[in-house]
Amino acid sequence: MPASAADYVVTGDAIERPLEGAIGDAARGRAIVANRTLGLCLLCHSGPIPEERFQGNLAPPLDGAGSRWSEGQLRLRLVDPARLAPDSPMPAYYRTDGLSRVAPAFAGKPILTAAQIEDVVAYLATLREPGAAR
Amino acid sequence: MKRPARIWAILVVAGFAAAAGAQTATDGRRSGFADMSPALQAIQRDDMSNPAMLWVAEGEAQWNARAGNAGKSCADCHGAGESMRGVAVRYPAFDAKARTVVDLDGRIDRCRNEHQRASSPAPESRPRLAIAAYVAFQSRGMAIAPPTGGSLDAAAIAGEALYRQRLGQLNLSCAQCHDERAGGSLAGVAIPQAHPTGYPLYRSEWQGLGSLQRRIRNCMTGVRAEPYPFGAPELVELEVFLMRRAAGMAWETPAVRP
Numbered sequence: 001m002p003a004s005a006a007d008y009v010v011t012g013d014a015i016e017r018p019l020e021g022a023i024g025d026a027a028r029g030r031a032i033v034a035n036r037t038l039g040l041c042l043l044c045h046s047g048p049i050p051e052e053r054f055q056g057n058l059a060p061p062l063d064g065a066g067s068r069w070s071e072g073q074l075r076l077r078l079v080d081p082a083r084l085a086p087d088s089p090m091p092a093y094y095r096t097d098g099l100s101r102v103a104p105a106f107a108g109k110p111i112l113t114a115a116q117i118e119d120v121v122a123y124l125a126t127l128r129e130p131g132a133a134r
Numbered sequence: 135m136k137r138p139a140r141i142w143a144i145l146v147v148a149g150f151a152a153a154a155g156a157q158t159a160t161d162g163r164r165s166g167f168a169d170m171s172p173a174l175q176a177i178q179r180d181d182m183s184n185p186a187m188l189w190v191a192e193g194e195a196q197w198n199a200r201a202g203n204a205g206k207s208c209a210d211c212h213g214a215g216e217s218m219r220g221v222a223v224r225y226p227a228f229d230a231k232a233r234t235v236v237d238l239d240g241r242i243d244r245c246r247n248e249h250q251r252a253s254s255p256a257p258e259s260r261p262r263l264a265i266a267a268y269v270a271f272q273s274r275g276m277a278i279a280p281p282t283g284g285s286l287d288a289a290a291i292a293g294e295a296l297y298r299q300r301l302g303q304l305n306l307s308c309a310q311c312h313d314e315r316a317g318g319s320l321a322g323v324a325i326p327q328a329h330p331t332g333y334p335l336y337r338s339e340w341q342g343l344g345s346l347q348r349r350i351r352n353c354m355t356g357v358r359a360e361p362y363p364f365g366a367p368e369l370v371e372l373e374v375f376l377m378r379r380a381a382g383m384a385w386e387t388p389a390v391r392p
C-alpha cells in the first residue's frame with residue numbers, strides 16, 4: 001500500500017504507464033467492478049454484468065468503455081476523475097490526500113490498490129461495443 | 135392506541151395526503167414517502183399496521199409515568215400529550231436557558247435532566263426514541279415551520295456548508311446525491327431528496343425506529359466518512375438546514391422507510 005498514492009505521470013488526458021508497473025488481469029478486474037463493496041462501480045454505473053441485479057443509473061453505462069477510451073485514459077479516469085470533470089461525483093480511486101473526515105478504517109488508503117486498478121483497466125479495455133460484451 | 139386517538143389520527147392522515155399532493159404539484163419537493171412502493175405507503179398510512187405506532191404507544195405511557203428524583207411525569211407539567219401539537223415542526227429551536235440550538239430530542243432530554251431530575255437514556259435507545267416519537271406524532275399533518283433568529287440562522291448557514299462539503303474516502307457531499315441526483319438509482323435504490331419529514335421513523339433496514347441523526351450518520355458511513363457523534367453540533371446544524379429546506383412540507387411522524 002503506497003503511503004501517498006500519487007506516484008504516476010499524467011500525459012494529456014491519460015496515464016500511459018501502468019501504476020507501479022502492475023500487470024492487469026481482466027477476470028479479476030471484472031470481479032472488482034461487480035463487487036459492490038470493493039469496486040463500488042455498480043452503485044453509479046450499469047455494465048454488462050447480468051448476474052448483478054441492482055445497478056445504478058447515475059453515470060454512463062460501462063458497456064463499450066474500451067472502445068471509447070484508451071487504457072491510459074481509463075487509468076486516469078479511475079485515478080483522478082476530477083482532472084477530467086471537476087464536479088464529477090466519481091471518487092478518485094487512487095488518492096489519499098485532500099479528503100475530509102475519512103473513517104479510520106479507510107484513512108490513508110486509496111479505494112483500490114495499484115494492482116486492483118490495473119485489473120479494472122484491463123477489464124474495461126475488453127468492453128468493446130455497447131451491450132455486446134456479455 | 136386508545137380509540138379517540140385513532141379516530142383523530144385518521145383525520146390527520148387524510149389532511150396529510152392532501153397537503154403532500156399539493157406540494158409535489160407546486161414546487162417539485164418530494165417527501166421520501168412519494169418514492170416508496172404503494173405497499174409501504176399503505177403501511178405508513180394505517181396506524182394499525184405501522185410498526186412505529188408501537189413506539190408512539192410506549193411514548194404515551196412514558197408521558198404519563200412519574201420519573202426521576204423530582205417524581206414528575208411530563209403530563210404533570212405539560213398536561214395532555216396534545217399540548218405538544220405544533221412543537222416538532224418548529225425544532226431545532228434556540229434554547230434560551232442553555233443558550234444553544236437544540237433539536238427535539240435534545241429539548242426533551244433537558245426536561246428529563248432539569249425538570250424530572252432523571253438521567254439521560256443512551257442515544258437511540260428505545261425509551262428515548264419512544265418519547266420523541268410520541269411528542270413528534272402530535273404534529274402529524276402540520277406544515278414544517280422552522281423558527282428564525284440569530285443563532286438559528288447561523289446554524290442553518292453552518293448546516294448548509296456541511297451539506298455541501300465533500301466527505302469521506304468516497305469524497306461525496308450530501309448535495310451531490312440529494313440535490314444533484316435525487317430520483318436517480320444508487321445500485322437500484324432511489325435517492326430521495328432527504329427531507330426530514332418523518333422522524334423518528336421506522337426503517338425496514340433498521341428493523342426499528344431511528345432518529346434523523348442516525349439516518350444522517352448512516353449516509354456518512356456510506357461515503358466512508360467518520361460520522362459526527364450523536365448530539366454533535368454538526369448534526370444539529372444539518373437538522374436546522376434540512377428543516378428549513380423542507381419548510382411548509384407536511385409532517386409525517388411516525389413515518390416508515392425502506
